[in-house]
Amino acid sequence: MITTKSRRIDLSGFSISIFSLAFGLFMGAILIIIADRDPILGYYTMVESSLSTPQRIGEMVIKITPFALAGLGIAIGFKGGYWNIGAEGQIIIGALSALGLGYFINLPQPLHVTVIMIVGLITGGGWSLISGILKAKLGVNEVLTTLMLNYVAVWLSEYFIVGPWSIAITGETPVFARTVAILDSAKFPKIFPGTRAHLGVIMAMLLPFVIYYLLHRTALGFKIRAVGENPRAARIAGINVSKMILTTSFMSGALAGLAGVSEVLGVHFFLERGFVEGYGYTSIAVATLGGLHPIGTLLSAIFFGFLINGASYMQRGINIPATTVQVFIGLLILSMLMAPIFKKYIIRLVMKEKRTKEIRIEQSGKNGLSIHN
Amino acid sequence: MDEESRISVLMKSIVKSFPGILANDNIDFDLRVGEIHCLIGENGAGKSTLMNILDGLYAPDDGEIFIYGKGVKFHSPRDAINEGVGMIHQHFMLIPNLTVIENIILGFEGSKYISLRKSAKKISEFSSKYGLKIDPYAKVWHLSVGEQQRVEIIKTLYRNAKILILDEPTSVLTPEEVDNVFKILKQLTTEGRSIIFITHKIREALRIGDRITVLRKGKVVGTIDKKEADENVISEMMVGKKLTRIEVSKAELGSKVLELRNVYALNDNKILALRDVSLDVRSGEILGVAGVSGNGQKELAEVIMGLRNRTKGELFINGTLTNKPSPDKMREMGVGYISEDRLNDSVILNFTNAENMILDKIDSWPYSQRGILKINPIDKHARELIYAYDIQTDSPWKPTKTLSGGNIQKLSISRELSRKLKLLIASHPTMGLDIAATQYVREKIVEKKKAGCAILLISEDLDELLSLSDRIAVIYEGSIMRIFESEKADLKEIGLLMAGIKRMD
Numbered sequence: 001m002i003t004t005k006s007r008r009i010d011l012s013g014f015s016i017s018i019f020s021l022a023f024g025l026f027m028g029a030i031l032i033i034i035a036d037r038d039p040i041l042g043y044y045t046m047v048e049s050s051l052s053t054p055q056r057i058g059e060m061v062i063k064i065t066p067f068a069l070a071g072l073g074i075a076i077g078f079k080g081g082y083w084n085i086g087a088e089g090q091i092i093i094g095a096l097s098a099l100g101l102g103y104f105i106n107l108p109q110p111l112h113v114t115v116i117m118i119v120g121l122i123t124g125g126g127w128s129l130i131s132g133i134l135k136a137k138l139g140v141n142e143v144l145t146t147l148m149l150n151y152v153a154v155w156l157s158e159y160f161i162v163g164p165w166s167i168a169i170t171g172e173t174p175v176f177a178r179t180v181a182i183l184d185s186a187k188f189p190k191i192f193p194g195t196r197a198h199l200g201v202i203m204a205m206l207l208p209f210v211i212y213y214l215l216h217r218t219a220l221g222f223k224i225r226a227v228g229e230n231p232r233a234a235r236i237a238g239i240n241v242s243k244m245i246l247t248t249s250f251m252s253g254a255l256a257g258l259a260g261v262s263e264v265l266g267v268h269f270f271l272e273r274g275f276v277e278g279y280g281y282t283s284i285a286v287a288t289l290g291g292l293h294p295i296g297t298l299l300s301a302i303f304f305g306f307l308i309n310g311a312s313y314m315q316r317g318i319n320i321p322a323t324t325v326q327v328f329i330g331l332l333i334l335s336m337l338m339a340p341i342f343k344k345y346i347i348r349l350v351m352k353e354k355r356t357k358e359i360r361i362e363q364s365g366k367n368g369l370s371i372h373n
Numbered sequence: 374m375d376e377e378s379r380i381s382v383l384m385k386s387i388v389k390s391f392p393g394i395l396a397n398d399n400i401d402f403d404l405r406v407g408e409i410h411c412l413i414g415e416n417g418a419g420k421s422t423l424m425n426i427l428d429g430l431y432a433p434d435d436g437e438i439f440i441y442g443k444g445v446k447f448h449s450p451r452d453a454i455n456e457g458v459g460m461i462h463q464h465f466m467l468i469p470n471l472t473v474i475e476n477i478i479l480g481f482e483g484s485k486y487i488s489l490r491k492s493a494k495k496i497s498e499f500s501s502k503y504g505l506k507i508d509p510y511a512k513v514w515h516l517s518v519g520e521q522q523r524v525e526i527i528k529t530l531y532r533n534a535k536i537l538i539l540d541e542p543t544s545v546l547t548p549e550e551v552d553n554v555f556k557i558l559k560q561l562t563t564e565g566r567s568i569i570f571i572t573h574k575i576r577e578a579l580r581i582g583d584r585i586t587v588l589r590k591g592k593v594v595g596t597i598d599k600k601e602a603d604e605n606v607i608s609e610m611m612v613g614k615k616l617t618r619i620e621v622s623k624a625e626l627g628s629k630v631l632e633l634r635n636v637y638a639l640n641d642n643k644i645l646a647l648r649d650v651s652l653d654v655r656s657g658e659i660l661g662v663a664g665v666s667g668n669g670q671k672e673l674a675e676v677i678m679g680l681r682n683r684t685k686g687e688l689f690i691n692g693t694l695t696n697k698p699s700p701d702k703m704r705e706m707g708v709g710y711i712s713e714d715r716l717n718d719s720v721i722l723n724f725t726n727a728e729n730m731i732l733d734k735i736d737s738w739p740y741s742q743r744g745i746l747k748i749n750p751i752d753k754h755a756r757e758l759i760y761a762y763d764i765q766t767d768s769p770w771k772p773t774k775t776l777s778g779g780n781i782q783k784l785s786i787s788r789e790l791s792r793k794l795k796l797l798i799a800s801h802p803t804m805g806l807d808i809a810a811t812q813y814v815r816e817k818i819v820e821k822k823k824a825g826c827a828i829l830l831i832s833e834d835l836d837e838l839l840s841l842s843d844r845i846a847v848i849y850e851g852s853i854m855r856i857f858e859s860e861k862a863d864l865k866e867i868g869l870l871m872a873g874i875k876r877m878d
Contacts, residue, residue: 219741226732230721236680236712237719237732238704 016343017336024335028328037318045317046310058195062267064305066091066259066279068204071286071297072211073255077128078292079215080248081228082135086128086146087256088280089153094124094260096157099165099271102182102264109185113199116186117261124257125250127153132249136242142249150280161271178272188266200262204301207255208294215294224248256280289336307332380442381406381536381567382427382458387436389422396422397433398591404536409558409568411582413575415611415807418588420571424538427569428460429453440536451480459534461525463541469514476513477528492531499527503557518665519550526557537561538569543577547665548835548868555581573808575607576836587611611808626843627656629692630796630827631677636686638676646672648851650686654796654827659818661842661859662831665871669851670831671713674798677829678710679703691795704733707795711786711802713831719785722774726766727755729773730788758787762813783810790817797821800831815841835864849873 029039050060070087077084084090101116127149134140160166165179188198215221226234227244235241259279268275286304290297307329315325382404389397396419404410412420425431427438429447438445440456447453450460467476478492493509500507505523513521522542529537539558543551558568558581572578578585585602587594587610594610632653640646646669654660664670675681677688679698688695690706700710712718720729731740731751739750755769762783766776773781786802799818803811818841822828832838838845845862847854847870854870857863 217746219735219744219746222728222735222746226721226724226735229723230717233718233721233732236678236700236710238701239732239735240699240701 016339016346019346020336020339020342021332023338023342024332027331027335031324031328031331032318032320035320035324037320042314042318042320046314049313049317050306050310054192055195058192058197060305060309061197061201063309064301065200065204065266066263067283067286067304068298068301069200069207069259069262070256070280070283071290071301072208072294073252073259074283074287075290075292075294075297076211076215076224076255077248077252078287079228080224080244080252081231082132082245082248082252083143084128084131084146084249084252084256085143085284086131086149086253086280087259087283088276088278089146089150090124090127090253090256091260091263091276091280092150092153092157093127094120094257095264095271095275096160096260097123097257098186098261098264099160099179099182102186102269103165103180106183107185109187109189112183112185113188113265116265117258120257120261121254122257124260125252125254127257128249128253129246132246135249136245157271157275158273161273165271167270176272179270181270182264186265187269188262196267198262198266200266203258203262205298208298211255212294220247256283259283285333285337289333289339303336304333379406380404381440382569383439383442384423384427385437385439387423387426387438388434389419389426389431390434395591397426400436400588400591400593402586402593404567404569405584406567407562407565408583409562409570409581411570411572411578411585412588413572413578413585413607413611414588415573415809418611419591420588421540423588424460424540424569424571427453427458428538429458454529454532454534457533457535458538459529459532459536460538461522461529461540461542465521465525467513467521467524470512472510472512473507473516473524473527474509476524477509477531481532495531496527499530503530503560504553505557519546519553522546522550522554530561535565536567536569538571540571541573542570543572543574547872548864549872551577574836575604575611578602578607579604608808625825626658627825629653630656630690631829632687632689632692633677634687634689636676636688637684638672638681639684640669640672646851647676647683650848650851650853652846652853652856654829656795656825656827657822658844659822659828659830659842660856661838661845662829662848663835663838663845663867663871664833664848666833668848670800670848672851673848674710674712674800674829674831677703677798678708707793709789709792709794709797711789711797711799713800713804715782715785716778719788720773720781722772724773725770726759726764726773726776726784727751727769729784730755730758730769730791733788733792754791758784758791762787763810779806779810782806786814790814790821794821794826797826797828798831799828801833802830803832803834803837835867839864847871 025043032039032042049056051057070091073090074084074087097119098116101119102112105112105115107115128146130149131142131145134145135142161179162177167174167178167180170180188200191197191199191202215225223234223239223244224247226237226239227241227248231241234244260276263275264271282304286300287297289303290300311325311329314320315322380403382402384400384402387397387400387402388395400419400423402423412424414420422431426433429450429452432448438447440458445452445456447456453459468479471479474489474492474496477496478487496507496509499505505527507520507523507527513524516524526537542554546554558570562568570578570581579599579602582599584596584598585607586596587607589611597606634651636647636650637645638647650673652660662670662673672681676683679695679700679702688698690703690708695702716722721732724732731754734740739747740754741747752769758764759766759769764776764780764783764787766780773784776784783806789797797818802818803814806814815837818828818830830838830842839859839862842859844856844858845867846856847867849871850873857867
């Protein structure tokens with residue numbers, strides 16, 4: 001009796017996600033109706049336009065890529081107890097190093113790209129490692145330091161954009177503040193003809209599996225998870241906790257740095273003000289929605305990428321203001337993140353119903369059978 | 374007196390189930406007027422459940438209760454006390470910031486107006502009558518554990534309890550205090566009160582009980598008179614099989630594996646917790662540390678393990694001075710640690726059992742090779758430990774948080790003992806384990822000793838310390854009072870030292 005009861009209540013995460021999505025779409029529909037537009041048409045446009053041509057599918061996966069990479073970095077950080085809020089800054093630092101190397105050194109393409117990726121991993125990881133060292137050695141809260149370092153990174157990029165790497169150094173008069181563009185040899189190769197999908201997309205799709213393997217099948221991953229779950233028990237068991245914090249912080253930042261590299265080498269080729277568009281912050285939601293699971297984070301990134309990409313089509317399709325679309329995106333993400341609350345609430349409802357039923361059965365069976373055998 | 378009136382409590386075919394377990398399975402129990410009836414059994418045998426039913430905390434699923442021949446149905450402890458049944462719980466139900474009087478009359482004020490003086494007078498009467506020395510106006514947090522227990526006893530007497538239930542009352546007391554409590558209980562029975570005494574210590578049951586009822590797995594195994602009982606009979610009834618006495622041979626003592634010289638350390642509140650501690654443990658030796666908990670045992674273990682800094686003094690492992698000890702360095706040197714806080718210190722609740730069992734061996738062969746986990750050896754290791762320690766779980770790959778407390782303890786102990794050890798720090802290794810598991814863990818510890826491991830055994834169980842240790846150090850307020858050779862140890866003197874009393878000789 002007890003076992004069946006718990007099995008009945010065990011709603012899978014998937015059905016809850018579907019419920020959350022439906023709830024979000026419902027709220028979004030209300031919003032669109034308030035804006036005096038047709039929600040059904042809006043949603044139809046969103047899906048249809050995103051998937052209608054290979055070129056458009058390519059645009060969508062390009063949007064997914066930075067979320068997948070930075071989200072993965074955040075997920076591994078959170079798993080290891082390193083609360084990295086600094087993906088934004090790490091993306092910027094990765095992008096800056098990519099731009100510098102992409103413009104100022106000249107190598108044959110495969111080598112050039114490889115060097116830039118490696119350096120991007122190191123600079124992004126190194127930027128995060130600053131917070132890692134402060135946490136491991138001095139016990140400084142990484143939430144604060146990673147967040148603060150974002151501002152440092154933003155203003156550092158500002159310096160390069162208007163200063164030494166500005167387009168002005170080529171003699172061109174800039175229309176808006178931007179840097180020089182990277183050399184062709186530094187650009188990511190395209191993977192599908194007729195689309196802008198680039199090498200970074202492949203990495204974004206494969207790395208989650210690599211990281212999953214790392215976390216669950218290697219000693220290093222085991223230790224990272226142990227430290228994240230219970231640092232005291234990990235320490236007592238002989239795991240070097242500060243070393244693990246340093247490792248986790250580096251890996252977390254490196255993946256975010258790679259996201260920055262991928263944006264520069266694959267999509268933008270130069271930097272302008274605000275080029276990161278808050279990806280680093282959105283990726284926190286990506287990782288959280290993905291349950292901090294590498295594969296889950298990938299799925300979550302696909303959802304975010306599709307949503308943000310598709311919402312722009314919807315904006316044009318049914319002609320609603322951009323700000324309304326922003327609210328729509330916010331509503332949907334909020335609804336997805338509320339899944340745990342829905343789960344709790346629905347379970348409570350189901351339990352209540354079960355209990356009243358049970359009491360009824362118990363009362364009707366009181367005189368007859370014993371319930372204990 | 375006829376038969377009926379000589380019985381104060383009669384419980385008939387009591388049944389109580391919790392999700393997944395049948396805690397009380399058709400239990401019959403009776404208590405005679407003026408007797409001390411011991412209820413003995415392993416953890417999870419159903420003793421506390423049965424008594425919580427009698428105290429009105431739980432409602433039985435089935436069965437009847439008679440108090441002095443009258444059928445009763447309790448819905449709360451208040452109902453129980455109205456019929457004269459009072460329970461003294463293992464964890465005292467006192468409010469530290471209130472005075473003794475306030476605690477005693479709390480919830481039993483009688484009227485809106487409280488006369489503290491009247492109450493104090495009544496309390497003093499009890500105090501002098503039963504030798505329950507207590508200051509009615511003292512704040513409870515000022516009192517020692519023994520004194521707090523006296524307050525609990527007075528509290529039940531104040532509520533006119535004729536039937537007293539004591540749940541493991543001696544577990545927190547020094548031997549001296551135990552003697553005192555036993556005297557008081559005897560006196561209470563001479564006045565017609567009846568007492569149910571829950572314990573899992575056989576010797577205690579034999580000392581205090583008139584009759585002894587043994588429970589096992591929710592059923593009554595039998596009730597026997599004190600005259601017919603001895604240790605073997607009871608332990609056999611409790612476990613269902615004969616216990617083998619552990620043979621502790623004098624092992625060859627080797628070199629000093631652990632040595633502390635004049636060590637000082639602070640506790641978490643920055644108060645001096647270890648004062649000038651000097652001791653050593655040789656290979657093949659078990660050094661027992663006796664003391665009432667909270668006297669620096671935890672800090673001692675943590676200092677050795679490198680979890681806590683020492684403020685002064687020297688620590689030698691295998692003859693080499695360790696300057697900045699850390700748990701990973703200690704483990705590399707072959708030190709194992711069974712922490713007293715197994716839930717927080719020893720396991721990761723969200724990890725699977727198999728993962729927790731290799732927490733300390735993750736980098737070593739055969740569990741990982743070139744950094745890659747080897748699932749088969751990990752699985753095999755887990756299955757072996759689950760079998761050997763009889764850990765109740767469906768699978769090695771179930772999260773450890775699904776295990777019961779006792780099984781989590783077995784898991785963490787099994788992991789520590791499955792290492793190659795030069796030094797083992799064992800903090801209360803058998804606390805909370807049932808007899809069979811206790812026996813197994815003790816045998817394993819002795820096995821380690823025979824293999825040449827040096828063992829620092831911290832325990833509150835004097836029987837355990839005396840039967841396993843070669844030497845016993847008594848710790849009190851962070852100081853080592855004295856170190857005895859086990860054969861020459863005098864229980865009485867150990868008790869006095871544990872209470873901080875140094876004999877003048």
